[in-house]
Amino acid sequence: MTALLEAEGLVRRYTMRRGLLGRQVELRAVDGVSLRLERGETLGLVGESGCGKSTTGRLVLGLEAPDEGTVRFDGAPVPPVGSAAWRAQRARMQMVFQDPLGALDRRLTIGTQIAEPFEIHGMAGAQDRVAGLLRDVGLREDFAARYPHELSGGQRQRAVLARALATDPALLVCDEPISALDVSVQAQVMNLLIDLQAERRLTMLFISHDLRAVRQVSHRVAVMYLGRIVEEGEPDAVLRDPAHPYAQALVSAIPHPGRTARRQVLQGDPPNPAARPPGCAFHPRCPMAVGLCRSVVPELKPRASDGRRVACHVAQGEAMGEAA
Amino acid sequence: MDDPLVRISGLRVAFDGVPVLRGVDLAVGAGEAVGVVGESGCGKSVTWLAALGLLPGKARVTGSVVLDGQELLGAPMPVLDRVRGGQIAMIFQDPASSLNPVHRIGRQVGEALRLHRGMDGAAARAETRRLLDQVGIPDAGNRMDAYPHELSGGQNQRVMIAMALAGRPRLLVADEPTTALDVTIQAQILDLLATLRAETGMALVLISHDLGVVAETCDRVAVMYAGLVIEEVSSARLFDAPAHPYTQGLLSALPPLDGLPRQHLAAIPGSVPEPRALPPGCAFGPRCPRHASLCDEQVPPLVDVAPGQRAACRILGADVPPAFGLAAA
Numbered sequence: 299m300t301a302l303l304e305a306e307g308l309v310r311r312y313t314m315r316r317g318l319l320g321r322q323v324e325l326r327a328v329d330g331v332s333l334r335l336e337r338g339e340t341l342g343l344v345g346e347s348g349c350g351k352s353t354t355g356r357l358v359l360g361l362e363a364p365d366e367g368t369v370r371f372d373g374a375p376v377p378p379v380g381s382a383a384w385r386a387q388r389a390r391m392q393m394v395f396q397d398p399l400g401a402l403d404r405r406l407t408i409g410t411q412i413a414e415p416f417e418i419h420g421m422a423g424a425q426d427r428v429a430g431l432l433r434d435v436g437l438r439e440d441f442a443a444r445y446p447h448e449l450s451g452g453q454r455q456r457a458v459l460a461r462a463l464a465t466d467p468a469l470l471v472c473d474e475p476i477s478a479l480d481v482s483v484q485a486q487v488m489n490l491l492i493d494l495q496a497e498r499r500l501t502m503l504f505i506s507h508d509l510r511a512v513r514q515v516s517h518r519v520a521v522m523y524l525g526r527i528v529e530e531g532e533p534d535a536v537l538r539d540p541a542h543p544y545a546q547a548l549v550s551a552i553p554h555p556g557r558t559a560r561r562q563v564l565q566g567d568p569p570n571p572a573a574r575p576p577g578c579a580f581h582p583r584c585p586m587a588v589g590l591c592r593s594v595v596p597e598l599k600p601r602a603s604d605g606r607r608v609a610c611h612v613a614q615g616e617a618m619g620e621a622a
Numbered sequence: 623m624d625d626p627l628v629r630i631s632g633l634r635v636a637f638d639g640v641p642v643l644r645g646v647d648l649a650v651g652a653g654e655a656v657g658v659v660g661e662s663g664c665g666k667s668v669t670w671l672a673a674l675g676l677l678p679g680k681a682r683v684t685g686s687v688v689l690d691g692q693e694l695l696g697a698p699m700p701v702l703d704r705v706r707g708g709q710i711a712m713i714f715q716d717p718a719s720s721l722n723p724v725h726r727i728g729r730q731v732g733e734a735l736r737l738h739r740g741m742d743g744a745a746a747r748a749e750t751r752r753l754l755d756q757v758g759i760p761d762a763g764n765r766m767d768a769y770p771h772e773l774s775g776g777q778n779q780r781v782m783i784a785m786a787l788a789g790r791p792r793l794l795v796a797d798e799p800t801t802a803l804d805v806t807i808q809a810q811i812l813d814l815l816a817t818l819r820a821e822t823g824m825a826l827v828l829i830s831h832d833l834g835v836v837a838e839t840c841d842r843v844a845v846m847y848a849g850l851v852i853e854e855v856s857s858a859r860l861f862d863a864p865a866h867p868y869t870q871g872l873l874s875a876l877p878p879l880d881g882l883p884r885q886h887l888a889a890i891p892g893s894v895p896e897p898r899a900l901p902p903g904c905a906f907g908p909r910c911p912r913h914a915s916l917c918d919e920q921v922p923p924l925v926d927v928a929p930g931q932r933a934a935c936r937i938l939g940a941d942v943p944p945a946f947g948l949a950a951a
């Protein structure tokens with residue numbers, strides 16, 4: 299069976315003007331990302347701010363067209379944005395955004411907003427379906443009559459999820475769905491995502507900068523750095539034994555009560571996608587960098603020992619003989 | 623604590639007749655690091671804004687905030703001006719609103735130096751550079767002339783810390799200084815705060831809803847719920863022996879780092895009560911698995927649980943099982 303989603307070599311460039319009258323510079327927000335999502339699988343996407351997670355999410359949904367690369371959904375290329383075929387397919391792919399209040403229209407009741415896709419996509423029995431969806435996400439039916447500001451943060455995020463589920467999508471892209479929520483509400487929403495995923499066999503791309511949350515909901519995790527995936531594997535394995543030096547810094551930065559050893563603090567500035575360092579983009583901040591790293595881009599491939607996919611010369615044992 | 627640097631007692635704040643702080647007691651010793659955690663809206667920020675006289679006029683504030691024997695609530699303006707920035711500095715929750723986008727960052731730090739230490743000219747410029755260096759702004763000499771939009775989020779956050787440090791405060795109140803940042807930059811800032819504390823002996827109040835961040839950075843933690851401190855505990859005991867059901871609930875809601883993945887977290891059911899419609903007695907009652915009728919009789923006072931640990935719950939004791947299954951953190 300083909301994967302539900304296959305993205306090959308996605309590149310997305312933006313042009314940006316430096317200063318008011320400055321010249322245009324090109325920025326590669328996503329720089330050669332390939333992803334594969336099997337049906338019913340959740341892939342977590344982590345990485346620091348600005349590394350291209352949200353852009354990747356928009357590309358796989360076809361909300362933006364890639365400059366290079368292809369996205370195949372259910373075995374067929376995603377049709378051009380705005381075409382009738384694209385609109386028909388949109389119902390099967392939904393996105394949930396970070397800010398639950400911003401994602402809802404404050405002038406409309408929750409029920410009206412959940413029913414909206416039925417009207418757009420022409421489905422009958424809206425009332426009953428809204429009630430069913432509200433129940434599915436753990437809200438009472440009478441919430442349909444409420445406005446967004448009458449809900450708590452966690453309730454709003456549930457409402458957003460109910461709306462996303464209204465078209466019975468096969469793929470759900472969740473972009474930082476819990477970052478804005480309190481710890482106790484985060485747990486409620488993560489539980490809900492796990493349940494929905496299991497019950498509906500949803501395929502999910504879960505974007506977050508919180509590795510703990512990613513472990514909680516994902517079957518697989520991909521770590522991004524400056525527009526590329528640098529490591530990919532089973533979440534527990536990556537958390538226990540990260541292979542890429544950037545992934546090691548990420549894992550070591552997770553706040554951890556009772557930690558005795560000082561955490562490994564990443565030195566240097568977050569990278570600038572408009573001035574991508576040559577070779578491995580992480581080399582200016584990497585404590586393990588060797589000469590090779592400054593000139594040759596490491597390829598994402600399974601390492602010999604256990605098949606973990608990692609893009610690093612040292613982790614791949616390609617830098618033997620060079621002093622670190 | 624016999625002689626704390628700051629003692630807040632019975633602090634109450636109401637907006638338009640709605641009480642949002644309902645008698646907060648909290649002390650911070652000289653050089654101590656205290657974390658304040660709790661759900662959004664529980665009063666973490668308002669506590670310190672009230673202490674520093676920074677709430678809008680419509681806020682009704684009662685109780686007491688004593689710094690070094692001096693009462694701050696209702697103190698005359700000149701006293702408060704000397705305290706703010708000089709004795710107690712605050713890093714506000716929203717950095718964008720505290721840095722002025724049209725002024726160079728060096729000038730903004732220099733302004734704080736002029737205000738609190740009467741420094742001017744070359745001396746101020748040299749000290750500004752030293753402060754920016756200290757908070758880890760690379761190439762501080764040149765970056766002094768940068769505007770906030772030319773720096774990254776983490777760097778702007780560090781400029782704010784430099785401004786707060788300009789007055790050599792004895793207490794730094796950092797309100798969610800890392801919430802908007804990702805973990806690697808967050809780690810840099812927490813590291814910086816720890817180093818500064820070791821170097822200067824400054825006390826720190828770290829407001830956050832992230833238990834991990836707080837436990838790692840602070841000696842002691844105050845947990846707030848619906849306008850009250852409901853537990854006070856050393857960071858070590860917070861994870862090993864939390865006493866209040868709400869604290870236990872918060873801890874069990876954290877996704878674990880090991881164990882079976884994709885299992886249900888023990889989420890606290892329900893949501894926080896509206897400040898204008900609080901339940902009788904214990905405000906956590908409607909969400910508490912341990913709730914009994916005696917909980918509704920009165921607002922539970924903070925009582926000693928163990929040395930260095932107090933909790934505001936009517937049903938405590940060694941034989942009481944945890945209210946929420948504690949996940950291994």
Ligand SMILES: Nc1ncnc2c1ncn2[C@@H]1O[C@H](COP(=O)(O)OP(=O)(O)OP(=O)(O)O)[C@@H](O)[C@H]1O
Nearest residue numbers: 312313314327346347348349350351352353354571
């Ligand atoms: N429309 C745009 N025009 C120009 N640059 C853009 C645009 N959208 C994104 N970028 C840039 O592309 C890069 C990747 O952005 P993206 O939003 O994908 O990051 P992210 O990983 O989602 O970050 P965050 O964790 O902060 O949400 C950033 O440097 C961003 O500034």
Ligand SMILES: Nc1ncnc2c1ncn2[C@@H]1O[C@H](COP(=O)(O)OP(=O)(O)OP(=O)(O)O)[C@@H](O)[C@H]1O
Nearest residue numbers: 637642661662663664665666667668669678831897
């Ligand atoms: N200026 C104000 N006018 C009216 N109500 C206010 C004002 N400032 C705060 N409040 C209310 O006081 C309560 C406590 O707010 P506070 O900002 O202290 O919460 P917090 O614990 O800091 O939350 P967060 O984690 O979201 O920052 C909230 O219910 C809030 O809505």
Ligand code: SF4
Nearest residue numbers: 578581584591610611
């Ligand atoms: S390739 Fe080199 S610079 Fe890049 S992560 Fe590996 S060791 Fe570090």
Ligand code: SF4
Nearest residue numbers: 904907910917935936
């Ligand atoms: S006082 Fe009662 S309701 Fe409140 S936390 Fe304790 S047991 Fe629960």
Ligand SMILES: [Mg+2]
Nearest residue numbers: 351352353473
């Ligand atoms: Mg994003």
Ligand SMILES: [Mg+2]
Nearest residue numbers: 666667668715
């Ligand atoms: Mg606050």
